[in-house]
Amino acid sequence: MTTLKDVARAAGVSAQTVSNVVNNRAVVRRETRQRVLEALDRLGYRPNLAARGLRRRQSRALAFLVVDPSPRYLADPFHGSVLTGLAEVARERGYGLVIQGLPPDGKGGGRLSDVYRHAQIDGAVVTLGGTAVERRRHLGDLRRGGGPFVLLEQSVGAGDDAACVRGRNRSGAAAVTRHLLAAGHRHLGLVIPDLAWPAVEERVRGFRGAVESQRARTTARVVRCGPETPDAARDATEGLLAAHPKMTAVLGANDLLAVGILDALRRRGLRCPEDVAVAGFDDFDLARWIRPPLTTVRLPGDEMGRRAAELLIGRLENGRFSTRRLEVATELIVRESA
């Protein structure tokens, strides 16, 4: 491995001067710089970032931290989408990107804040699933032991060195619910996963609020289905439809669950949208391709990831967050399922 010293010797200057050249500091004379650049190139010098980080006390690396009990958390299309946006900005701005998932209960390998030291990161983008208590615990840990972070889908405390990026989940859910009500549906269901994601809680509020505002002869049922899978959603929906035969519209807390809902209809011989309307949330890549094409609320995960990364990098480079709170619009996408 070529070090600064090697280059310095080869170019007949001090290590300091080489460092100045490498870091584009203007203090070096043209000819000296020339000579150093040549040696740098000839020896194929690459800075050792551990040494630089040790000295500068920063690493130019970001982390994506996901608190989710599923070991397959990265297979979730929404997380994948957020990660895509993060990775894009990290690459553009010359930051490394570390990913780390943890179960909510803190059993599986400790605290979020450990990642700052352990993975040598300067800041993190954090998504928290789990009960409000668990989420609060993680936030407290992050405040005490971590560095700057951007929290997705959940507000941050005034004392935190943090900002948040949220989607308009509530109004999005209200919009799709109103769309259903306007189409004449009066008995609505909503299938949600057991895990308490803040975004899901907002969607439930939006759903309930919209139904409430027009509650004459309307009923609304919310059922938990267990894990965030189509199978679980299908089973929950079958139960829901059996218990409430007059139900004519079922929403999924996200598109993956909507896929399961559609399958429940098929099994019971119901047509969509003629007999029962279905809608999802997120607008994942395959939403257009499902049969019938899925009516859903678009929540742009990649944009949220990009915004979060930009916010975080801004904080790292300018010492403060340009804003503490960013909202990303949601949009009702009407296709054929509702």
Added chain:
Amino acid sequence: MTTLKDVARAAGVSAQTVSNVVNNRAVVRRETRQRVLEALDRLGYRPNLAARGLRRRQSRALAFLVVDPSPRYLADPFHGSVLTGLAEVARERGYGLVIQGLPPDGKGGGRLSDVYRHAQIDGAVVTLGGTAVERRRHLGDLRRGGGPFVLLEQSVGAGDDAACVRGRNRSGAAAVTRHLLAAGHRHLGLVIPDLAWPAVEERVRGFRGAVESQRARTTARVVRCGPETPDAARDATEGLLAAHPKMTAVLGANDLLAVGILDALRRRGLRCPEDVAVAGFDDFDLARWIRPPLTTVRLPGDEMGRRAAELLIGRLENGRFSTRRLEVATELIVRESA
């Protein structure tokens, strides 16, 4: 930040002794260890991994390197699946995981080998898309400038500090093709993306080989569709069916493309599987949920990711790869589309 020295002072021992305790070295007397552990705990000591890495010349971090022109490469379900497996093993074994995507042409930010220094990683799992020439260039760079790596879906050279994990793409593609031939199909099509993934090339070989072995009155067409998206596959399939009205079976090089193929049939008023049979490759999460449920060849990306990570970590900890070549089975999954 608490350092070893701080702890040493608090416990009345040397920094070295604290280091020995932190690293569980057996040389420390019980009572001393006790005292140190207490101080460690009281001061909330966390090792600085940059310093440790600098000294030990390792970082306990792995990278997932993807050469793919799409900025949305992480949204690809197969990559997501591989990443899931990698992340799982990395977490279990106490390694960090860095991800980095690069375009094939080397324009967008340099060489793969830079990641070793830049992201401070000990080894990498690498997936290469692009022409054979571009792939060779990346491998050469990795050999010269990088560290140990595991290559997915492609053999490694004898001189490389590397191993490979491959899926049985060829036999998998042959199996699904034979399935089609056995069902009486004689005019078959295969839709592939422009980007030359090694796995796709193998699938084409398997397809061609199976048709060849039974070539009486059979025709086989392979069409490139452009990017790896359902839209592109749909357009390509429409062209294919227009040009070859007798075609009764169309394969996709992966499930995402198969989704587009199904849509092309719908547009032309053809039923699947009655008029035209369709099959994919990968068995992504949604394959069961598509209509009709997709016949495909299962290639377990998460298992490949896990195996790759285990192989790599074995090399890092024992100095050599336990094997240079691992094959992962594929399995024909017959559902309703073919």
Added chain:
DNA sequence: CTGTTAGCGCTTTCAA
């Protein structure tokens, strides 16, 4: 078993 010394590769500080 414990402490001392030295140095990983880099950058900050200060002197020339």
Added chain:
DNA sequence: TTGAAAGCGCTAACAG
């Protein structure tokens, strides 16, 4: 404009 010295936090090597 350049160089020398010091030290980031940790651990290998050796001495006691």
